[in-house]
Amino acid sequence: xxxxxxxxxxxxxxxxxxxxxxxxxCAYPGTPSTEIVEEIDKLEDISSExxxxxxxxxxxxxxxxxxxxxxxxxxxxxxxxxxADPFFTSIYTGVNAxxxxxxxxxxxxxxxxxEQDNRNYGPFARIPILEPADSEECRLFMKEAFEISERFDTxxxxxxxxxxxxxxxITGLNIREEVKKHEYKxxxxxxxxxxxxxxxxxxxxxxxxxxxxxxxxxxxxxxxxQGTRKDLCIISSGMASQHVLEVAEDISILKLAMSYPMPDxxxxxxxxxxxxxxxxxxxxxxxxxxxxxxxxxxxxxxxPDHMRVDELNPDRVRRILDENIDNTSSDNTKQDDLSLPPxxxxxxxxxxxxxxxxxxxxxxxxxxxxxxxYGLGVLPPFEAMDTIICxxxxxxxxxxxxxxxxxxxxxxxxxxxxxxxxxxxINSYYNNGRSAVVILDNSxxxxxxxxxxPSSEKTKTRSVSIENVVRSIGIEDVRVIDAYDYNKLDxxxxxxxxxxxxxxxxxxxxxVLIRKDRPSKPLFIDKEECIRCGICLKVGCPAISVDxxxxxxxxxxxxxxxxxxxxxxxxxxxxxxx
Ligand code: SF4
Ligand code: SF4
Numbered sequence: 400x401x402x403x404x405x406x407x408x409x410x411x412x413x414x415x416x417x418x419x420x421x422x423x424x425c426a427y428p429g430t431p432s433t434e435i436v437e438e439i440d441k442l443e444d445i446s447s448e449x450x451x452x453x454x455x456x457x458x459x460x461x462x463x464x465x466x467x468x469x470x471x472x473x474x475x476x477x478x479x480x481x482x483a484d485p486f487f488t489s490i491y492t493g494v495n496a497x498x499x500x501x502x503x504x505x506x507x508x509x510x511x512x513x514e515q516d517n518r519n520y521g522p523f524a525r526i527p528i529l530e531p532a533d534s535e536e537c538r539l540f541m542k543e544a545f546e547i548s549e550r551f552d553t554x555x556x557x558x559x560x561x562x563x564x565x566x567x568x569i570t571g572l573n574i575r576e577e578v579k580k581h582e583y584k585x586x587x588x589x590x591x592x593x594x595x596x597x598x599x600x601x602x603x604x605x606x607x608x609x610x611x612x613x614x615x616x617x618x619x620x621x622x623x624x625q626g627t628r629k630d631l632c633i634i635s636s637g638m639a640s641q642h643v644l645e646v647a648e649d650i651s652i653l654k655l656a657m658s659y660p661m662p663d664x665x666x667x668x669x670x671x672x673x674x675x676x677x678x679x680x681x682x683x684x685x686x687x688x689x690x691x692x693x694x695x696x697x698x699x700x701x702x703p704d705h706m707r708v709d710e711l712n713p714d715r716v717r718r719i720l721d722e723n724i725d726n727t728s729s730d731n732t733k734q735d736d737l738s739l740p741p742x743x744x745x746x747x748x749x750x751x752x753x754x755x756x757x758x759x760x761x762x763x764x765x766x767x768x769x770x771x772x773y774g775l776g777v778l779p780p781f782e783a784m785d786t787i788i789c790x791x792x793x794x795x796x797x798x799x800x801x802x803x804x805x806x807x808x809x810x811x812x813x814x815x816x817x818x819x820x821x822x823x824x825i826n827s828y829y830n831n832g833r834s835a836v837v838i839l840d841n842s843x844x845x846x847x848x849x850x851x852x853p854s855s856e857k858t859k860t861r862s863v864s865i866e867n868v869v870r871s872i873g874i875e876d877v878r879v880i881d882a883y884d885y886n887k888l889d890x891x892x893x894x895x896x897x898x899x900x901x902x903x904x905x906x907x908x909x910x911v912l913i914r915k916d917r918p919s920k921p922l923f924i925d926k927e928e929c930i931r932c933g934i935c936l937k938v939g940c941p942a943i944s945v946d947x948x949x950x951x952x953x954x955x956x957x958x959x960x961x962x963x964x965x966x967x968x969x970x971x972x973x974x975x976x977x
Contacts, residue, residue, distance in 0.1 A: 402571070402572040403569050403570065403571050403572065404569070404570055404572055405534075405567045405568065405569060405570070406534045406538075406567060406568070406570040407434065407534060407564065407565055407566060407567050408531065408533070408534050408537045408559055408563040408564045408565070408566065409431075409432065409433075409434040409435045409438065409537075409559075409564045409565070410434065410438050410534070410570075411534035411535070411537035411538040411541075411570045412435050412471075412473075412501055412537045412538070412541055412557070412559075413434075413435050413436075413438030413439045413442065414438070414442075414538060414570070414572065415537065415538040415539075415541035415542055416435075416439055416445065416471045416499075416541060417439070417442045417444065417445060417575055418538075418541075418542070418572075418573045418574065418575055418576060419469060419497070419541060419542055419545045419576060419578070420469050420545075420575060420576045420577060420578030421439075421445055421468075421469045421470060421471050421545075422444075422445060422446060422463065422468035422469055422470065422580075423445070423446050423447075423459070423460055423463035423464075423468055423469075423470040423471075424436055424439045424445050424446070424447040424448075424460070424470070424471045424472070424473070425447070425448050425449075425450045425455075425456035425457075425459045425460045425470075425471075425472050425473075426449065426450065426453075426456055426472065426473040426474060427449065427450055427451070427452050427453045427455075427456050427474060427478055427481075427818065428449065428814075428844050428847035428848070428850040429453075429474055429475030429477070429478050429503075429847060430475060430505070430509065430510035430511070430561075430846075430847055431475065431503045431505060431509070431510070431559070431560075431561040431564040431565055432473045432474060432475050432501060432502070432503035432559065432564060433847040433848060433850065434564070435471075435473045435501060436448075436449065436473055437848075437850070439471075444575065448860075449844075449850050449851060449852065451817045451818055451852070451853065452478075452481055452790070452817075452818040452819055453472075453474040453478035453479065453481040453482040454481050454482045454484060454485060456472050456473075456474065456478075456482065457472050457474075457482035457485050457486055457489075457500070458485050459472075460472035460498060460500075461485060461489050461494070461498060461554075463496075464494045464495055464496045464497065464498035464548075464554075465492075465494065465495050465496075465583070465590065466495070466496075466583055467495055467496050467580045467581035467582060467583045468496050468580055468581075469496045469497045469498075469545060469578055470496070470497075470498050470499075471498075471499045471500075471501060471541075472498070472499075472500050472501070473500075473501040473502075473503075474500075474501075474502055474503070475502070475503050475504075475505065475511065476502060476503060476504040476505055476511065476513075476515050476516075476517045477511060477512060477513065477515065477789065478502070479500075479502050479517055479520060480515075480789075481790065481818075481819070483520075483524075486500070486520075486524060486526075486554070487524050488592050488597075489554050490524050490525055490526050490553060490554060490604060491592055491597060491600040491601065491603075491604055492589055492590045492592065492600065493552035493553060493589065493603075494548055494549075494552060494553065494554055495552075495581050495583065496549065496578075496580070496581040497544070497545035497546075497548035497549045497555075498548055498554040498555070499541065499544045499545060499548060499554070499555050499556075499557060500526075500554055500555070500556045500557070501541075501556075501557045501559065502517050502520075502556055502557070502558055502559070503558075503559040503560065503561070503564050504516060504517050504558060504559070504560045504561075504681075504682070505560070505561050506560055506561065506681040506682050506709065506710035506711070507561065507709050507710035508709075509561060510846070512770065512787065512788065512789060514682060514708070514709075516681075516682040516683040516685060517556075517558055518530075518558055518658055518659060518683070518685045519683060519685065520556065521556070521658065521659025521660070522659060522660075522689075525604050525605070525607070525608045526553065526554060526555065526556050526659070527547060527551070527553065527555050527556070527608075527611050527615075527657060527659060527660065528555075528556045528557075528558050528657065528658050528659040529543065529544055529555065529556070529557050529558070529620075529656055529657050529658075530557075530558050530636045530637035530655065530656065530657075530658050531557065531559065531563060531637070531656075532563065532636075532637050532638055532640050532641050532654070533563065533566070533568040533641065534563075534566070534567065534568040534569070534570040535568060535569065535570045535571065536620075536656070537557075537559070537563065537570075538570050538571065539620065540557055540620065540656065541557065543620060544557055547611075547614070549581075551607055551610065551611055551614075552607070553607060553611075558637065558658070560637055560638050560681060560710070561710070562638045562710070563637065563638050608660050611657075611660050612660040612661070612662065612663070615657045615660060615661065615662040615665075616662040616663075616664050616665050618656060618657055618662070620656030620657070621653070621654065621655055621656045621657065621662065621665060622653075622654045622656070623651065623652070623653050623654075623669060624644065624651065624652040624654065625651050626647075626648075626649040626650040626651040626652070627649045628649045628650055628651070628673075629672070629673060629674065630673065630674045630675060630724075631650055631673055631674065631675045631676075631677060631724055632650060632651040632652070632653065632669065632670060632672070632673040632675075632676055632677070633647060633650055633651070633652045633653070633676075633677045633678070633679055634652075634653045634655065634666065634669075634670075634676060634677075634678050634679075634686055634690065635652060635653075635654055635655070635678070635679045635680060635686075636654060636655040636656075636658045636680060636686060637658075637680075637681065638681065638710075638711070639679050639680050639681045639711050639716070640652065640654040640679075642679070642711055642712060642713045642715075642716040643679050643716055645713045645716075646713050646716050646717045646720065647716075647720060651669075651672075651673065653665070653666065653669045655686065658685065658686060659689075661686075661689050661690070661693075663692070663693045666690055666693055666694070667693050667694065670690075670693075670694050670698070674698070675698055675699075675700055675724070676690070676694060676698055676699045676700065677699075677700045677701075677719070677720070677723060677724065678690065678699065678700070678701050678702070679702060679711070679716055679719060680702070681710055681711050682707055683707060684701050684702070684707065687699065687701040687702075700723050700724075702719045703719065703722060703723075706719060743778065744775055744778070745775065745778075745939060745941050746772065746775050746939060746940075747911050747912065747941070747959075748911070748940050748941055748942040748957045748958055748959045748961075749911040749917070749918075749940075749942075749958075749959025749960065749961040750772070750910075750911060750961075751839070751841055751882035751883065751906070751907075751908035751909070751910070751911070751961070752772065752773045752775075752776065752839050752841070752882070752906075753938055753939065753940065753961070753963050754882060754883070754885050754888055754938070754961075754963045754966070755810075755837065755839060755882065755888065755892065755906050756773070756776040756781040756783045757781065757937065757938050757963070757967065758888060758889055758892040758893075759776070759781075759783045759808065759810070759837070759892060760781050760782065760783040761892075762892060762893055762895075762896065764783075764806075764807070764808045764895070764896075765785050765800065765805060765806065765807040765808070766783055766784050766785050766786075766807065766808050766809075766810050767784075767785060767786045767792065767793045767794075767796035767797045767800065767807050767808070767809050767810070768784035768785070768786055768787040768793055768810050769787065769790065769791065769792060769793035769794075769809075769810065769811040769812060769815045769820070770787065770789065770790050770815055770846075771811075771812040771814065771815055771839075771844075771845065771846050772812070772841075772845045772846045772910075773810060773812055773839050774787050774846075776810070779939070780936065780937045780938075780939045781939060784810070785807070790815050790818045790819050790820075791811070791815060791818060791819025791820045791821075791822065791823050792823075793809035793810055793811045793815075793820065793823075793836075794809040794811055794820045794823035794824050794827060794834075794836050795809075795823035795826060795827070796809065797809030797827075797834040797835070797836065798823065798826065798827040798830070798832040798834050800834065801832055801833055801834040802830075802832070806834075806835075806896075807834060807835075808834070808835045808836070808837055808895060809823075809834060809835070809836045809837070810836075810837045810839065811836065811837070811838055811839070812838070812839050812840070812841065812845075813838065813839070813840040813841065813842060813843075813852060813853075813854035813865060814843070814844040814850075814852040814854070816838050816840075816854075816865060817852055817853045817854065817863070820838075821868065824836060824869065824872060824874070824903070825872055827901055828872050828873055828874055828901055832901050833898070833899065833900050833901050834901060835895045835898060835901075835902050835903075835904070836901070836902070836903045836904070837892075837895075837903075837904045837906060838865060838869075838903060838904070838905045838906070839882075839906050840854055840865055840905055840906065840907040841907075841908065841909055841910040842854050842855050842856065842907075842909045842910065842913070843855055843909065843910045843912075843913050845910045845912065849910065849912055849913055865905055866879055866905055869903045869905075874901055874902075874903055875900075876898065876900055876901065876902040876903065877902075877903045877905070878891060878902070878903070878904050878905065879905045879907060880904065880905070880906055880907070881907065881908060882906045882907060882908035883908055883918055883961050883962060883963070885962065885963060885966035885967075886966070888906065891904055892904075911959055917959055917960045918959070918960045918961055918962065919960035919962065919975060919976070920960055920975065920976035920977065921942075921953065921955040921956070921957075921958035921959075921960060921976045922953055922958055922960060922962070922964065922965055922973050922974060922975060922976055923952075923953055923955070923973070923974055923976055924950075924951055924952055924953055924972055924973050924974075925972050925973075925974055926950060926952075928970050928971065928972035929950060929951065929970065929972040930970055930972070931949060931950055931951070932969065932970075933951070934967050934968065934969060935951055935964040935967060935968055935973065936951060937967070938963050938964050938967060940963070940964060941957060942954050942957035942958040942959070943964060953973070955976070958976075960976070
């Protein structure tokens with residue numbers, strides 16, 4: 400090792416994918432894992448791609464590993480639900496060259512729709528799980544993951560959490576390992592999972608997990624930090640173990656690197672020296688429930704139930720210690736104030752989704768929403784969305800509402816349309832649906848920071864036309880409209896009520912964050928003409944503020960010149976800038 404650098408966990412994963420000789424990297428963008436493939440894309444020697452969804456990403460990486468090249472696939476926690484089908488069966492077939500799944504959970508739900516703990520996929524799918532706690536461990540565990548993957552012929556999961564993904568810590572750098580391409584040999588009994596072969600492979604999976612358990616007993620990355628107290632020890636993993644190390648004094652800590660399959664003997668031997676065992680982990684009681692097989696329940700303390708919700712931090716861990724055991728933390732009185740002033744999320748000035756939500760709300764539609772920036776349409780002042788569940792659900796749920804005799808409009812973005820909305824739309828058409836679908840096409844995957852998708856302008860990849868895809872399904876009523884043409888948009892959104900068949904309205908303007916130009920100069924409000932009705936405030940633009948006399952004004956440096964506020968002003972008081 401010749402260099403050290405401050406890297407985030409995501410950067411370290413990317414770096415080590417390169418060092419480990421990875422040839423193929425795939426992902427669908429999703430906070431907090433997005434930057435991994437963005438970073439890999441900057442490195443040479445790896446073919447990286449944004450796949451259209453996590454299932455496809457998993458299958459591409461899996462195919463690459465079967466062909467004999469090391470591969471990595473990255474996704475956020477809910478992405479694994481989408482990829483679960485190939486994921487489960489790939490564990491039966493094995494991999495040939497190493498395959499590592501990097502999956503980022505989000506304790507605290509900063510940018511997700513749930514707080515699921517993907518360690519539960521370990522025993523469910525029988526996949527080994529490594530849990531790094533900082534960037535250096537991200538790098539080291541990636542290297543280990545490829546070795547385990549090839550030695551045991553299995554995909555390996557690296558479970559990250561938001562703080563590990565986004566925190567900079569010192570990381571060593573190495574050179575790229577030249578890994579020989581593994582030979583591909585046809586073997587249908589191993590890789591074609593018809594029932595008779597699948598049963599045989601299941602036996603191998605069970606045997607493999609027993610072998611992995613033995614391996615984990617001796618795994619050098621599991622660490623014991625020795626304390627002097629004999630009344631208590633702690634078992635922890637991942638980011639939770641960092642908080643424990645920060646606040647617990649004189650307590651012995653077993654930090655598990657591989658949290659599934661668990662090293663029963665290591666845990667049993669470690670705990671035998673102490674009166675009580677406290678398990679500190681984020682979200683589910685995953686380790687706790689597993690070690691009850693090994694250790695008498697009376698001896699084990701789990702965190703309070705309410706701590707299963709939200710992420711841990713040093714203060715919460717200190718409280719776990721204080722609430723459960725007296726005088727264990729380094730400073731019982733200290734309370735870190737980690738809260739920041741609240742800053743409600745808002746659509747950007749000039750966001751092309753603004754007028755559509757203003758109008759959807761105006762005409763009081765029931766709206767089944769989807770995952771993306773446009774989820775902000777659920778918040779004031781729009782409060783337009785009725786549901787936000789998962790990628791693609793907007794279209795199929797609108798169809799479900801229609802079948803249930805309640806009219807609804809499905810609202811979806813371009814990236815999400817290609818993710819899974821496309822399947823839902825085929826289903827709606829095929830099953831004689833007559834719902835309305837609004838596709839907000841801003842030509843980018845905006846919520847995760849602007850990754851390209853098939854609707855994006857041609858760059859290294861090809862572009863796919865949404866309207867051509869929709870028409871090719873057989874849908875005849877397809878309309879494309881400029882998101883900034885307020886009057887036409889008003890007419891089209893109002894007319895959604897009168898449709899007699901399935902209608903798709905594509906509302907298009909690029910995301911303001913990728914535009915190089917502005918539609919016009921910043922607008923201004925003529926104070927003489929303004930009657931202070933407040934209607935312009937209902938478009939929720941951060942560029943519009945109010946003065947002490949409750950008179951609205953436009954912050955010129957914020958205004959993008961989209962003209963939506965001007966269109967809604969009943970008095971014509973909002974004027975074009977000069
Ligand atoms: S024109 Fe109006 S709505 Fe558009 S960015 Fe400027 S202030 Fe905001
Ligand atoms: S909508 Fe027009 S009249 Fe009403 S407060 Fe805004 S600028 Fe003034």
